[in-house]
Amino acid sequence: MEISNETTSVITESRTSETLGQLGEALAQAQSEFPTIPKTKTVEVRTHDGKSYKYSYADLADILKVISPITSKYGLSVVQIPIVSNKGNTLVTRLLHSSGEWIESELPLRQQRDGAQALGSALTYMRRYALSSMLNLTTQKIYMRLLMACLRRLEVKIL
Secondary structure: OOEEOOOOEEOOEEEEOOOOHHHHHHHHHHHHHOOOEEEOEEEEEEOOOOOEEEEEEOOHHHHHHHHHHHHHHOOEEEEEEEEEEOOEEEEEEEEEEOOOOEEEEEEEOOOOOOOHHHHHHHHHHHHHHHHHHHHOOOEEEOOHHHHHHHHHHOOOOOO
């Protein structure tokens, strides 16, 4: 699928093997075991007008730590490859199954600035989102104060 308009050219593609039956079954089993992944990282961003805002996210390493044992259990693996071309930088994410079946997507990598650091940030950001989207993962902010209050209420001892 290719989407393009006059102001922005966005190319998104999905490609698959000829059959998806075994991959689909394995993915459904894995998805039934994926927990909601906690958003453990917080970033404060300063805007150009001097204001700031904060947001929380699930780190790529945390996501991989949670999903890897489950995907492996069902014969699934993920490969993410950055592509640099004269059409622009993209990220290819491929979900593989031990049967040989696969599905992949290719998404644009948009950098805020030039340089290796900016490309690395865009790559990590897109890897998180492409992986979460392909596996249908959910993340949730952990409200530690609320959690601690609930544990105290239940008289759970905290070490």
